[in-house]
Amino acid sequence: MSRYIAITDIHGELGKLENLLSKIETKPDDIFVFMGDYIDRGPDSKGVIDRVIKQSETHKCIYLIGSHEYAFLHSDDEYFHYLFENYGGPQTVKSYGGFEKIYKTHKDFFDNLKFYYLTDKYLFVHAGINPELPLEKQSERDLVYIRGKFIYSKHNLPQKIIFGHTEFEKPYIDEGKIGIDLGCGKYKNAHLCGLILDENGNEKFILSD
Numbered sequence: 490m491s492r493y494i495a496i497t498d499i500h501g502e503l504g505k506l507e508n509l510l511s512k513i514e515t516k517p518d519d520i521f522v523f524m525g526d527y528i529d530r531g532p533d534s535k536g537v538i539d540r541v542i543k544q545s546e547t548h549k550c551i552y553l554i555g556s557h558e559y560a561f562l563h564s565d566d567e568y569f570h571y572l573f574e575n576y577g578g579p580q581t582v583k584s585y586g587g588f589e590k591i592y593k594t595h596k597d598f599f600d601n602l603k604f605y606y607l608t609d610k611y612l613f614v615h616a617g618i619n620p621e622l623p624l625e626k627q628s629e630r631d632l633v634y635i636r637g638k639f640i641y642s643k644h645n646l647p648q649k650i651i652f653g654h655t656e657f658e659k660p661y662i663d664e665g666k667i668g669i670d671l672g673c674g675k676y677k678n679a680h681l682c683g684l685i686l687d688e689n690g691n692e693k694f695i696l697s698d
């Protein structure tokens with residue numbers, strides 16, 4: 490069995506991503522699960538996407554969609570356009586050298602983002618799930634935007650849910666879920682957090698400087 494390495498909410502912070510990756514002693518069969526929010530707020534969204542794509546040269550990689558990619562991809566809608574413009578989108582435009590260039594540059598990447606990744610033991614998802622509904626009935630918006638209703642109630646899935654989107658000062662851990670967004674991109678001193686899940690069910694957190 491492979492280990493899973495989960496990383497989420499990088500938000501354009503290429504330096505923190507490089508630093509975190511340099512601290513992880515990888516094995517060839519490790520599977521990286523990037524859980525969305527690659528873009529917005531930080532200085533180098535384009536560089537972050539280039540870097541996570543590059544990781545697939547050495548390791549199997551899963552790429553999930555985050556709320557910020559969802560808003561960007563729906564930005565012909567007035568509401569999502571507002572979100573993109575007001576939650577760090579202009580930094581993304583700047584890093585690509587124009588709005589049109591974002592999708593053009595990374596079309597394949599944006600077109601192939603998944604809403605979740607399910608294994609025997611884990612469900613990886615950007616924001617979480619609506620705990621009242623089975624996995625196949627989840628709405629796309631809940632999977633990328635849900636917060637309190639998911640975090641502060643129990644869910645019925647046998648898998649442990651690994652999520653980002655909602656920031657905590659330290660990784661959030663309860664019986665059925667682990668949240669690993671520590672505010673990277675939003676706060677200057679926030680750490681980017683990587684979670685290594687090994688074959689024996691051990692959970693190891695690695696923080697960028």
Ligand SMILES: [Mn+2]
Nearest residue numbers: 498526555654
């Ligand atoms: Mn985020």
